């Protein structure tokens with residue numbers, strides 16, 4: 436398809452892909468294997484025109500990590516759906532077993548140039564701006580673990596349904612990697628679970644089991660694993676009965692103060708991210724975290 440070719444050539448959404456120079460170079464990776472950049476789609480969108488509901492299946496093995504290519508594809512799909520006035524609802528789910536999304540792709544932040552980090556952060560911002568500000572009803576059908584950026588992705592949605600499986604966890608665990616959730620991650624969480632829950636969760640980098648996540652309101656509903664998608668579909672039908680305009684204005688009223696704060700500070704936020712993430716000490720923390728992930732597997 437034409438848009439996929441454009442995606443590969445990075446000719447689409449130029450605003451996403453341009454970035455100013457930031458001066459410093461990150462340390463080179465010494466041990467991490469770069470995965471092949473697959474050209475197969477990382478997201479499959481099924482859009483049912485009769486119901487006006489689209490389903491976005493994340494299908495980027497092994498763990499749906501949010502890489503630059505993944506996020507660019509996500510943004511393009513979102514833009515297309517948002518522009519289609521017949522599309523009123525979006526369900527986001529995973530086609531990968533046991534994982535909704537492992538969050539931001541650490542390999543996009545480790546051993547990369549400041550220019551690359553800036554380009555990456557811009558598309559992370561874009562994904563958040565598009566989803567948190569979407570006119571569609573958005574539902575996260577969380578059928579696996581969802582740490583950090585994966586949790587953020589689900590927090591941008593209007594409603595979260597999670598598989599009731601104690602093997603799964605969800606939360607903003609950034610501090611455990613030695614990094615800091617930026618203000619708009621933090622505010623999205625505050626807007627969902629309140630100030631005190633967010634403060635504890637973020638300082639400790641807590642990952643919650645589904646039952647705990649439900650208790651603090653990080654997810655809205657737990658259901659047996661095999662019912663996550665059907666319950667999401669039923670919930671969507673209910674949400675779509677509310678008069679569209681009234682619901683959309685209400686959503687904007689709730690979310691715009693946070694959205695506007697990022698919109699007006701995008702470049703500063705990118706500079707902030709780049710100077711933080713390229714620090715030697717932060718690069719070291721990321722390396723140790725990746726090593727820990729590999730050791731845990733061995």
Ligand SMILES: CCCCC/C=C\CCCC/C=C/C(=O)SCCNC(=O)CCNC(=O)[C@H](O)C(C)(C)COP(=O)(O)OP(=O)(O)OC[C@H]1O[C@@H](n2cnc3c(N)ncnc32)[C@H](O)[C@@H]1OP(=O)(O)O
Pocket residue numbers: 468497498500533534536537538539540541542580582583584585608609612614615616617707708711712725728729732
């Ligand atoms: C002061 C102002 C500050 C301003 C801003 C500054 C800072 C920046 C903030 C950045 C915000 C960052 C957000 C993030 O999202 S960071 C990513 C955090 N993610 C995680 O911690 C999740 C790590 N992964 C896991 O816990 C597990 O992989 C799992 C998702 C629970 C799945 O477990 P399992 O099924 O057992 O899979 P494996 O652990 O074996 O993983 C398979 C392979 O995938 C690799 N992997 C996993 N996660 C990631 C990731 N996020 N990015 C890249 N790669 C990942 C893993 O290493 C395995 O690779 P291998 O097969 O090559 O060994």
